[in-house]
Amino acid sequence: xxxxxxxxxxxxxxxxxxLKKQLYRCKECGRQFVLNPAKGPISDxxxxxxxxxxxxxxxxxxxxxxxxxxxxxxxxxxNEKYAQTPREAQxxxxxxTAQDRV
Ligand SMILES: [Zn+2]
Numbered sequence: 001x002x003x004x005x006x007x008x009x010x011x012x013x014x015x016x017x018x019l020k021k022q023l024y025r026c027k028e029c030g031r032q033f034v035l036n037p038a039k040g041p042i043s044d045x046x047x048x049x050x051x052x053x054x055x056x057x058x059x060x061x062x063x064x065x066x067x068x069x070x071x072x073x074x075x076x077x078x079n080e081k082y083a084q085t086p087r088e089a090q091x092x093x094x095x096x097t098a099q100d101r102v
Contacts, residue, residue: 001024001035003026003028003029003031003033004031004033005026005029005031006026006028006029006031008026008027008028008029010026010027010028011024011025011026011027012024012025012027013025014032017034017065017066017068018066019049019066019067019068021034021068022034022035032065033065034065034068035068042069042073042077046067046069047077049067050063050067050069050074050077051081053066053067054078054081060074060075060078
């Protein structure tokens, strides 16, 4: 068990996050983090939670901290997610309506 940033083993428990996961703080660099024992694929439950958090416009870094996934994994997940989303917003835009308002 060590700090993901400086790899120090001088860690102190620092309460729990929203998911009731144990938070740790590194005494060397001050970084706060949750341990991430699940090195394997992220569970569907976690992905559903991430989907909800994304709707709340929380920063990716914030979501990664709360859920306990790496920011790089989350960035990849979001990129793939938006690549699959049809661009409905652009289709709905009506240029005539915009012109009338001018
Ligand atoms: Zn550290």
